[in-house]
Amino acid sequence: MPHWIYSQIQQGFPNVNIVYTIHLCENLCHEGSCGPCSLTSTVRCRCGSKTKEVPCAKIQKEDELVFTCEKRCNKKRSCGRHKCGELCCVNVEHKCHLICGYKLNCGLHRCQEPCHRGNCEPCWQSSFDELTCHCGLSVLYPPIACGTKPPECKNLCTRRHECEHPVFHNCHSEEKCPPCTYLTQKWCMGKHEQRSNIPCHLQDISCGLTCNKMLPCETHRCRRICHRGECLAEGSCQQPCMLPRPDCGHPCSAPCHKGSSCPRTTCTAKVAVQCDCGRRKETVVCAEAANSYQRYAAIAMASKLSDMQLGDSMDIGPLLTKKELKQTRLECDQECATLERNRRLAEALQIDSSSDPFNVRSASVYSDSLKEDARKDLKFVTEVEEEIKNLVELANKNYWNFLP
Template identity: 40%
Template sequence: MKRIVEDLLQLVAKEEERTSCLDPIPTCHSSCNKVLLCSDPGDPKCHRCDNKCHIGDCVVCDKQQLVRCGCGKSRVFIQCINLKNSKPLQQPKCDKICNKKMLCGRHRCQDKCCTRASHPCNVICNKRLQCGHKCMEVCHTHRCPPCPNTSFDELHCFCGREIIYPPIPCGTLPPKCDQMCTRKHPCGHTPRHSCHSEKNCPPCAELVDKHCMCGKEALCNVPCHQKDPSCGRPCSKQLRCGTHNCIKLCHRNHCQSEKDVCIQKCNHARKLCGHACGTPCHGKTSCPPTLCTVWVTVKCGCGRKSSQLLCPLGSDNADIQKRIKEKGLSGIVTGILSGKKVDIGKFMELKSIGNLDCDEECQKDEWKRRLADAFGVDTSSPIDQAIREMYNPFLKEQVKIEPEFISQLEDQMKKLIHSVQASQAKSHQHVFRAMRPNHRRIVHELASYYNCQSWSQDPEPQRQVVVLANRNSIIPSTSLTDLNNPTKRLKKPI
């Protein structure tokens, strides 16, 4: 508390009275209570001097204050000796990392208590250039500039004929050379390409003879670099099941791994009907008692009407099979399955097998046929019409456009089937020459009527069709060429 000097003089003893302006000013016994330098005078919580009334500056405050750090994210305690008017003489810092993205977009600021508005990156780029050196520019967003290094050594091609003289900027490619390559190939063939600076030579294109992967055929004119040539034929090696052969195309290594099982269907003939078993491969064990799923065609006596039904002899109904044997109908059923005309009137009692009776239309057709034979008139019977409907519309249209081409195809397929039947081989195949997509479609669709397999191989424009005939292949009773030839007469029905 401030006091008037005159009031203080009244309290001072006479022996301490001031006689000169130079005499010390007397002090009271009250507290100083001045606002210290560390605080703002307008702050009600400011720090004040606790000492008794004294002359001169107050002592330094030994307290602490809570002050915002430089980034403003935290508040820290600071000694009052470092403050003036509640403001720090040096801005305090917290331990929080800035973690803001630099202007380069790749790095982040790792400074503690960062106060910068922008963050330019000062990290060295250090990216690897094409030449192998590293970019020493400050981190940037654009592409790295060319390598500034320069070589003072001569740069020449592999054989040394072409030379580039220094100084040579880093990254310069070796000069092109028109001389033949002088390197030696591992295969021993002479290189047929120009000198190059690449580490490895291009694949050797020398044409040689090699065995295919399955080892069945020696292939000619195979590029030397081709390690696994294929003959394009099925492997046909016997599988572990002992009943099927491998259907994969020419390949290396084993046909099956130790964990693989045969996924083909059993082709053992059933005892009664002779159709294939059709169940998943069960090795050499006996076929399970299952229904035959083959559909057969049943016709009426004259052959005009027809119907599809499941194989009657392949049923698991023991009663039906017993009645078939008792009535002596096994031969008739065999005739039905082979496509022959038989009298199925005796099947009337076996309703589960099914039968077809001739109707009035059949009688009319038979009367017309006999009348035509009596007068020598050539007319097409319903059976002839059924034969004509055997081929799809696409083939019937193409045979009119290209009859010679289809005639050659049919002759070749007949020869292929005859060759299988005359030999002991299970199958024969024929590779047709490269042809257009439309011709390939004709081959594929026509092969299905001969019960032959077909597939395409090789890329365009050298794509070929391979036709495979086996023991089950057949020759249709009437060829597509004969149906299109008006001069040929179809055989009269018997």
């Protein structure tokens, strides 16, 4: 940079951030002026965060020396709420020029001061009209600061109320009166019974009983607790159909289907079945009981057919009736056969069965795991039993003798 430009920049443009460099003429010694500089100078932006190269020949005016970068200032303004947001900011104090706009303590006006820290000043506006309560007996005289509430009145409220019960609350400035608490008698929502000592403002009273109203299907009744509105607010009746099935007589149990026949589904009702002697008893699904009876009937018919081949007659009617289907039986097992044999033997020997001659009721019951251990090592199980027996006998004698 020529010396004259350097001096001019120092004298005329003192606020420009330039990395000053003195460039020398690169030509051979000559007469006259050196001419414009062909090199460049490094110029910083206002905030000093970025630099760029500027040809020295173009540095002639102050406008050409101004360089504004695209960096946006993120510092908080003096209010502490807003950010500066200015490009290439060089401000030391970031003053906020926005209007505060917060509601004042009166709740009617907004703060018109520049955005600031802390709470807003109280509303300075005042009224010169008298401020009275609703009935007009209590009065506040002007000047009245903005936001002042009406005076408290100790007289009874004179507003028009929805009911005709006596008024117990005082005059108030709120538009809506407190709810009436006068005790009355009211019907519950389902019109089941009349309840006493109910505050007047309560509308929906439930007695806690089942609704029991007839549903539109004309078959079922509402099972909900006393409620308001329609019993079936959404959809149709979903209670199980109670019509008997044609095959087993149990209820259909499908969702209510008024106007249509019962769907053909598997019966899931529980039935109690037992063996012929009555020892075995189980509760099974109706469909499984029917299948077992069909197997029983097939076996019985097969045995009857073998008798027919020998010239005997057979009546298969009882095997196909619903009554026999309901009398489905379990098959007797080996223990049933043992009990039947003991019963016949006691009857033949004229022994009283109540005395338990065959030690049936007092028979010890062993677990499957103990039986399995006895099959594997009977000697070891017997020794353990003897030791336990001896321990019980010693406990009964009130002393113990443990081997070391």
